[in-house]
Amino acid sequence: MTPDFGKTFALWREGAAGPWHDYTHHAFVQGLGDGTLPRTAFLHYLVQDYVFLVHFARAWSLAVVKSETLEEMKICAGTVDALVNHEMSLHVKTCAAEGIDEATLFAATEAVENLAYTRYVMDAGLQGDFLDLMAALSPCVMGYGEIGLRLAASKASDTPYADWIATYADPEYQMVCENVGAMIDAAVTRRIGDLTQASRASVLQDRFCMATKLEVGFWQMGLNGQ
Numbered sequence: 654m655t656p657d658f659g660k661t662f663a664l665w666r667e668g669a670a671g672p673w674h675d676y677t678h679h680a681f682v683q684g685l686g687d688g689t690l691p692r693t694a695f696l697h698y699l700v701q702d703y704v705f706l707v708h709f710a711r712a713w714s715l716a717v718v719k720s721e722t723l724e725e726m727k728i729c730a731g732t733v734d735a736l737v738n739h740e741m742s743l744h745v746k747t748c749a750a751e752g753i754d755e756a757t758l759f760a761a762t763e764a765v766e767n768l769a770y771t772r773y774v775m776d777a778g779l780q781g782d783f784l785d786l787m788a789a790l791s792p793c794v795m796g797y798g799e800i801g802l803r804l805a806a807s808k809a810s811d812t813p814y815a816d817w818i819a820t821y822a823d824p825e826y827q828m829v830c831e832n833v834g835a836m837i838d839a840a841v842t843r844r845i846g847d848l849t850q851a852s853r854a855s856v857l858q859d860r861f862c863m864a865t866k867l868e869v870g871f872w873q874m875g876l877n878g879q
C-alpha cells in the first residue's frame with residue numbers, strides 16, 4: 654500500500670510517474686535491499702550525501718524564511734535541526750568506521766550530479782516562493798520514506814544495509830513524511846486553493862519532476878563511484 658503523505662504529494666507523484674519509478678526502483682536501491690550494492694559505491698554515496706545534507710539544510714532554512722505561518726516555521730526549523738544534528742551524524746559514524754573523518758566529509762569535492770541537485774532546489778526557493786521550494790524538496794523526503802518502507806518489507810535478511818533501510822522505514826521517519834505532507838497540503842490551500850485548478854500547477858509539477866530526475870542522477874553518481 655502507498656503510504657499517505659498527503660494529497661498534493663500524491664498528485665505530484667502521479668504526474669511524475671516515470672521518473673518516480675526510476676528513482677524509487679533504481680539499481681542502487683535494489684542493491685541496498687538485496688545486499689549486492691558494492692561497499693565502495695555506498696561509501697562514495699555517503700560522502701557525497703553528507704555534503705548534500707549540508708546544502709539541503711540551507712534549503713530548509715530558506716523555507717523557514719519563506720514560511721507564512723508558525724506551523725510552517727516549526728516543521729521547517731525542525732527539519733533543519735533533524736538534518737544537522739541527527740541525519741548527518743549517521744553519515745559521520747559510518748564513515749568514521751571506514752577511516753574517513755568529519756573534516757574530510759565537509760571538505761569533499763561535490764560531484765556535479767550532487768551540485769546540480771542542491772543548487773536547483775535552492776534556486777527554486779530563491780526565485781519562487783514556499784510552494785516552489787516544497788515541490789523541489791518533497792521528492793527527497795517522501796522518496797526515502799517510500800523506499801525505506803518497501804525495502805523493509807522485502808529486504809534480504811543479511812543485507813549489510815539493514816541500518817540504512819531501518820532509518821527510513823522507522824515509524825518516526827514515516828511520521829515526518831506524513832507531517833511534511835500535511836503541511837504542504839495546508840500551504841497549497843492557503844496560497845493557491847485547489848491545486849488542480851491553479852495556474853501555477855504545471856510549474857510546481859515541473860519542479861517536482863526535475864527534483865525526482867536529479868534523485869535518479871544522484872543514485873547513478875553513487876553507482877558510478879564504485
Ligand SMILES: Cc1ncc(C[n+]2csc(CCO)c2C)c(N)n1
Nearest residue numbers: 702705709732735740793794797871
Ligand atoms: C540524495 C538524497 N536524497 C534524499 C535523502 C534523504 N533526506 C535528505 S533530507 C531529508 C529530510 C530530513 O530528514 C531526507 C530524508 C538523502 N539523504 N539524500
